[in-house]
Amino acid sequence: MTKYVLKRLLHGLISSFVVVTIVMIMIYTMLDRNLIFATDNVFKNYGNNEKTAYMYRKWEEYGYLDLITYNDYLLDLVDKGELDEETQKKVASIGKKPENDSELTAEYVQKFNDWCAANGYTVTRLNAIMVTPKKYANGGAQQLFAAKDLPVTHRLVKYVTGLISVDNIHFVDEDIDLGKRGLTFTLHDPVYGGDKFAPAIIGNGTYHKYLLYVDKVFPYLHQNLVTINLGKSYAVNAGIDVFDTMTKKQGSYVMSTMTFPTGLTEESADDLHSATFVYGSMAANKVNSDRFTDDYTSVSTYKAGKSKVGYSFTIGIIEVFLVYLFGIPMGILMAKKKDKFVDKLGTAYIVFITAVPSLAYIFLFKAIGGKIGLPTTFDMESTSKLIYVLPIVSLALPAIGNIMKWLRRYMIDQMNSDYVKFARSGGLTEGEIFRKHILKNASIPLVHGIPGQILGALVGAIITERVYTVPGAGNLMTIAINQYDNGVIVGMALFYSLLSVISIIAGDVLISIVDPRISYTGKAR
Amino acid sequence: MENKDSLFTVEGMTDEELFSLVDHNSLDSEKITAPRYSYWRSVFRVFFKKKINIVILAVLAFVILFAYIYPSLISYDRFGNLMDASAKHLKPGAAIKKFGFSIHWILGTGASGQSTFDAIWTGSRISISLAFICAAINMTIGVLVGAIWGFSKKIDMIMMEVYNIVGNIPMILLISVLVLIFSPSFGSMVFALTCTGWLFIAYFIRTQVIIIRDREYNLASRCLGTPLTRIATKNILPFMTSVIVTLLAVEIPSYIGYEVFLAYIGMGMSDMSLGRLIYEAESAMVTPGWQFEFWSPVVIASIITVALYVTGQNLGDASDPRTHM
Numbered sequence: 001m002t003k004y005v006l007k008r009l010l011h012g013l014i015s016s017f018v019v020v021t022i023v024m025i026m027i028y029t030m031l032d033r034n035l036i037f038a039t040d041n042v043f044k045n046y047g048n049n050e051k052t053a054y055m056y057r058k059w060e061e062y063g064y065l066d067l068i069t070y071n072d073y074l075l076d077l078v079d080k081g082e083l084d085e086e087t088q089k090k091v092a093s094i095g096k097k098p099e100n101d102s103e104l105t106a107e108y109v110q111k112f113n114d115w116c117a118a119n120g121y122t123v124t125r126l127n128a129i130m131v132t133p134k135k136y137a138n139g140g141a142q143q144l145f146a147a148k149d150l151p152v153t154h155r156l157v158k159y160v161t162g163l164i165s166v167d168n169i170h171f172v173d174e175d176i177d178l179g180k181r182g183l184t185f186t187l188h189d190p191v192y193g194g195d196k197f198a199p200a201i202i203g204n205g206t207y208h209k210y211l212l213y214v215d216k217v218f219p220y221l222h223q224n225l226v227t228i229n230l231g232k233s234y235a236v237n238a239g240i241d242v243f244d245t246m247t248k249k250q251g252s253y254v255m256s257t258m259t260f261p262t263g264l265t266e267e268s269a270d271d272l273h274s275a276t277f278v279y280g281s282m283a284a285n286k287v288n289s290d291r292f293t294d295d296y297t298s299v300s301t302y303k304a305g306k307s308k309v310g311y312s313f314t315i316g317i318i319e320v321f322l323v324y325l326f327g328i329p330m331g332i333l334m335a336k337k338k339d340k341f342v343d344k345l346g347t348a349y350i351v352f353i354t355a356v357p358s359l360a361y362i363f364l365f366k367a368i369g370g371k372i373g374l375p376t377t378f379d380m381e382s383t384s385k386l387i388y389v390l391p392i393v394s395l396a397l398p399a400i401g402n403i404m405k406w407l408r409r410y411m412i413d414q415m416n417s418d419y420v421k422f423a424r425s426g427g428l429t430e431g432e433i434f435r436k437h438i439l440k441n442a443s444i445p446l447v448h449g450i451p452g453q454i455l456g457a458l459v460g461a462i463i464t465e466r467v468y469t470v471p472g473a474g475n476l477m478t479i480a481i482n483q484y485d486n487g488v489i490v491g492m493a494l495f496y497s498l499l500s501v502i503s504i505i506a507g508d509v510l511i512s513i514v515d516p517r518i519s520y521t522g523k524a525r
Numbered sequence: 526m527e528n529k530d531s532l533f534t535v536e537g538m539t540d541e542e543l544f545s546l547v548d549h550n551s552l553d554s555e556k557i558t559a560p561r562y563s564y565w566r567s568v569f570r571v572f573f574k575k576k577i578n579i580v581i582l583a584v585l586a587f588v589i590l591f592a593y594i595y596p597s598l599i600s601y602d603r604f605g606n607l608m609d610a611s612a613k614h615l616k617p618g619a620a621i622k623k624f625g626f627s628i629h630w631i632l633g634t635g636a637s638g639q640s641t642f643d644a645i646w647t648g649s650r651i652s653i654s655l656a657f658i659c660a661a662i663n664m665t666i667g668v669l670v671g672a673i674w675g676f677s678k679k680i681d682m683i684m685m686e687v688y689n690i691v692g693n694i695p696m697i698l699l700i701s702v703l704v705l706i707f708s709p710s711f712g713s714m715v716f717a718l719t720c721t722g723w724l725f726i727a728y729f730i731r732t733q734v735i736i737i738r739d740r741e742y743n744l745a746s747r748c749l750g751t752p753l754t755r756i757a758t759k760n761i762l763p764f765m766t767s768v769i770v771t772l773l774a775v776e777i778p779s780y781i782g783y784e785v786f787l788a789y790i791g792m793g794m795s796d797m798s799l800g801r802l803i804y805e806a807e808s809a810m811v812t813p814g815w816q817f818e819f820w821s822p823v824v825i826a827s828i829i830t831v832a833l834y835v836t837g838q839n840l841g842d843a844s845d846p847r848t849h850m
Binding site: 363481 | 697698702705830
């Protein structure tokens with residue numbers, strides 16, 4: 001069984017990566033790459049040549065191409081010892097037009113061109129754009145750089161290898177001196193003043209300062225050792241990984257009195273456990289040097305709300321619970337009273353909820369809910385639990401209809417089978433037959449869907465979250481698509497496909513536990 | 526007793542006239558006679574036995590005919606009243622007062638002073654066309670591929686892999702990318718919805734074929750040397766008719782729902798479909814007095830989908846030969 005599950009998991013993993021490959025081919029090669037700037041405000045502020053240079057820089061950052069500027073090339077030569085720094089400074093400034101280059105510069109520009117041609121790079125030289133002979137136009141300075149498109153395979157390999165990163169003491173560049181590198185284990189976490197018993201592992205030379213620590217938030221023991229990188233966002237949450245976007249808390253800051261490493265005590269929302277390394281940041285500004293004793297200064301903050309996935313899951317899991325709580329008894333009732341009034345009423349409900357576009361009834365619920373005084377827009381600051389009612393109801397009612405439909409169908413199918421007739425002739429009461437035989441057999445196909453329902457709660461719901469303005473994860477994909485945020489799209493595609501693979505396997509395992517007749521290991525399949 | 530007598534005695538006729546000796550004919554005795562049975566006539570007999578079906582079919586026919594005929598009779602100009610500020614967002618009463626009574630104004634006016642009534646029928650025509658075209662393409666390809674998929678074990682292995690992968694590509698992503706690459710037109714929407722949509726139908730049909738394929742009567746048929754094509758067309762297809770009709774009942778309305786959904790998240794087509802009408806009137810829902818322009822397309826979309834769904838479901842029930850007894 002374990003072997004079978006592992007095999008399926010491996011298979012599923014491979015299919016997920018094929019999905020990611022297809023998605024990557026779709027969005028990186030089929031879509032116009034200029035689209036990623038659609039919602040970029042920095043881009044709008046740049047003009048002329050600088051705009052072009054900015055576009056190339058961003059394309060490099062998001063993995064479209066490999067960019068090398070003329071200056072990078074020269075510095076590289078200096079590193080190799082083929083050029084001394086003095087000459088480098090001389091030749092670095094190129095003329096407004098190629099014909100204005102000094103002789104020496106022209107020689108190195110030619111070298112750059114040759115090198116690019118040899119390595120498959122395409123050189124772009126933008127001449128200066130002038131307003132007057134002396135004055136540059138906005139962003140009109142001359143530019144010289146070369147770029148090479150990266151193939152999707154290269155991108156895929158990079159993506160897959162970068163998916164999971166393990167923090168280590170050699171993370172910070174070896175040239176930077178930060179004292180002795182290493183991991184220290186302490187029983188008294190300095191964040192809590194150093195007296196309280198709180199085990200922690202603190203790293204020096206790692207990206208995160210705290211690799212393992214405990215706090216008062218579920219699940220109490222936290223780690224920063226292994227990080228999941230699903231893909232960097234461009235527009236939705238600039239520069240932040242999708243996984244963080246989904247799991248970081250939202251809402252207003254939670255202030256508390258805390259003691260910083262320097263001993264400074266202040267009201268702050270900073271989460272010192274999240275400190276990450278930024279080179280030179282301590283000396284860079286007064287606030288940091290007042291608070292920190294090293295370059296681990298980049299911290300996230302405590303916030304009052306839940307994360308995106310947190311909101312979606314809270315709503316989703318309550319919904320799943322309600323669906324089974326109401327759907328199963330109603331499905332049973334319909335099957336028991338087949339062709340009676342209850343059955344007809346239930347069928348009418350099922351027809352309504354399956355046929356009517358989901359958008360229509362969600363708005364209907366919103367209108368009705370608003371009339372009876374329920375909050376119709378989600379507010380993270382609100383302490384009232386009533387804000388959850390409408391989203392949960394809107395999700396649960398169609399799902400209940402679905403469960404009713406299938407349970408009724410399965411039960412009626414079972415009612416006509418021979419073993420039921422045999423049980424009846426054997427003298428079992430109708431109640432016993434229903435409970436012990438029909439329901440058990442009819443519920444097996446439904447059991448298969450339970451893991452999918454629970455994991456699906458993590459994904460969230462697109463329309464419901466949009467209509468009630470829930471800050472959940474369901475909308476992330478559509479927002480990303482609307483803003484052409486390719487990193488988020490790829491990350492979400494992988495997340496979705498992994499969840500669906502896992503839920504199908506979990507469903508298969510679950511039914512083999514519930515139904516002993518189902519076996520995946522035997523030969524007779 | 527009276528009955529029995531009346532069966533065998535007829536007034537004014539002798540026994541000789543009534544009864545004559547029939548020779549034993551060995552050729553005739555080989556013929557098997559059964560009451561005449563026509564499949565489709567039985568389907569419709571069962572279907573029309575329920576009065577509700579007649580009502581819903583009438584509603585459906587009316588809506589579809591109206592959606593196709595009405596917009597072609599009027600010349601709907603969305604921005605006809607754009608310059609007239611007093612024509613915007615009118616309630617039905619106010620609109621009739623302003624423009625005089627005509628069928629155009631019975632549902633009021635929309636954001637650019639256009640007639641809501643005209644808008645919803647123009648939108649219905651596009652949405653219904655989309656649903657029927659997509660369903661026709663997807664069902665044709667899906668049923669054909671599904672049948673082959675179900676019969677061949679080799680193809681099954683390949684197709685299951687394809688299904689596992691394509692089924693996991695987020696649908697909204699695929700559609701939006703395709704719409705971006707081409708244009709948000711009717712044609713590219715049809716292409717986006719049918720590009721992978723047939724696969725899910727094919728998978729459903731494949732499962733049904735596998736269930737029926739190995740039944741005893743097919744095994745017997747194969748043992749007697751019936752060719753595979755004959756088994757497929759004579760043994761399996763009749764079984765599948767009711768499944769296909771039921772599936773169609775779910776499919777057609779689902780495209781209307783899907784179009785509404787896509788338009789709502791801003792990925793729909795540029796044509797004035799029902800979904801786009803709902804999307805554009807969303808803000809009107811919460812504004813007092815403007816509700817008509819939001820609820821009209823919602824209600825008409827619901828009527829169309831429910832009527833299609835119920836008709837299809839009941840036709841699916843009626844096309845199951847087991848209900849013909």
